[in-house]
Amino acid sequence: MAVASSSRPGESSPRRESGGEEDDEYALPSDYKAYVPVAKRRAQLASQLGSRSKRVKMSDEVVKEMEEKKQEEDEEEKAREKARRERTLLQAAQEVKEKRAIEDASKTAGQLAEEKEMALLKEMERAQKKLAGAKEIAEGTVWTESLKTTWRPPGFIRDMSEEEWQAVREKHHIIVEGEEIPPPITNFQDMKIPKPILEHLKRNGIKRPTPIQIQGIPTAFTGRDMIGIAFTGSGKTLTFTLPAIMQALEMESKIPFVRGEGPVGLIVCPSRELARQTYEGLQAMCKALKEGGYPELRNLLCIGGINMADQGDVLGRGVHIAVATPGRLMDMLDKGRLNANNCKYLCMDEADRMIDMGFEEDVRSIMSHFKYQRQTLLFSATMPRKIQDFAQQSLINPILVNVGRAGAANMDVIQEVEYVKQEAKMVYLLECLQKTPPPVIIFSDSKNEVDDIQEYLLLKGVEAVAIHGSKTQEEREYAIRSFKTGAKDVMVASGVASKGLDFNEIQHVIVYSMPKEIEDYVHEIGRTGRSGKTGIATTFVNMNTSEQTLLDLKYLLMEAKQKIPEFLLSIDDPRAAHGTSLKGCPICGGLGHGIQDCPKLEDANRRAQAASQKYAGGGY
């Protein structure tokens, strides 16, 4: 009798003998295959396939079967994992959605609208590239330190505490942003301005600095990048021309400039007239310096429509400061007639207008001519948040000096808004002219209307000149000259042609057609009420004026504490009902609308898109 095997199924018995199997009740079937767990099978297969020397011959069929099985198992596991992940994501998304719904339910429609606006603004900012030269962008040059100058505030001001400085700022309604802000200085003598310039300023009635000058001049003198925002007629020009003179004087005193050298300072303006006016102011100060025994500083006016050969003498002996419009400047730089190799100081007057007018690319192209680090300054009366943010990215550790809200009207202008039917405007204009003695400026945005008004006034015996973009350079210069000297009583102008112009004591500005953009209105009425004097602005509105523009106007009048006519009072702001906070539109600064309704939105988007395409296409 066979001995019962103590071994378990699957274990081979060394004592089993052949032939006795059929009697053994524990005997395994002949086709029995021992169970091998998958992991072990896989390991076996791997070792069989992996080591050639030890490879056991297996039929191709078995290998294939096992591989397929493994693949199947892997795929199943992957599918399970994917489903698990999807479930988790779905759950998380659902939770966020529910949470947001709860939050949104507690938000006002105004808050939701604001959030939407911020998202829109962020989108636009992403498309906008910083204002820097193509070379700097391409080479990734990043300047981190501000430019150093030798100028220091007087010791007694340096010794004052930060709280004392802040008290001075508060007294003059100066708001500053930035790091290590130089102290405000409340008189020109303490700013260490050369005596001949001080005397020249005094002769012109400029005895004490205005708020923008109190903080802006020391900031610029120390070499810091700066954004200067202050209302129209508040003396921004001096704030950026004086530092250019100081830089030039310092350089000239070290090594006198010779042919082909310079400029050390570059001031870019959006219009020829404004450039000429700034140049003339500079010339007068440099003349005073020279007469006072200081070295001669040579300035160059670089604008379209004039013959540069007339300034051959300046070009031939080296230029200290150039005042330019973007187009002519670019041309001169490209042709090598002027270079920015030694240029340390770049200022853009009416910087936001320049960007609005499509000069942004020109400015970048000008910047690419700079060889070394520069000090950059941007000025305007209306610098909307969007441009401030964009500018801040482009400057080095900049200081923002702000007097009043950007885009606010000058408080020295009495604003009168009148409802005048379109067909009655011309006749009423004559009556309106009687409000004050001359000089008076009349603004219209249409060139044809400018011509029509001038013709009508001439017919009625009023001495009027006209200026707009389609006039020749001679006509423009003649108009400005004869108006400035008092030979003509009235100037009819398109807004663009007269931005930033400083005419003597304009009594009355008539806004014949209300511009679509409130910023333009602020600049237009700002031709009066300059350097602390009071002026009047009369604005005609009617059915042709959009409700949104009227709303912007209403808020501007409210802010400037002006009388608001009944028909403006009756216009309701749909946003107020939603509880939207009435901050200025970040694109144009208007108080009566948000980004989505901004008249400049389309333009701003188009420009941002064009810029990003140019970048993407390697245009830089």
Ligand SMILES: Nc1ncnc2c1ncn2[C@@H]1O[C@H](COP(=O)(O)OP(=O)(O)OP(=O)(O)O)[C@@H](O)[C@H]1O
């Ligand atoms: N400290 C001062 N005291 C008195 N008058 C001044 C002072 N500074 C500048 N002015 C005069 O004030 C007038 C306006 O100055 P400026 O043209 O610089 O204004 P602005 O701020 O640039 O205005 P806008 O924004 O319209 O261009 C000029 O005639 C200028 O000579």
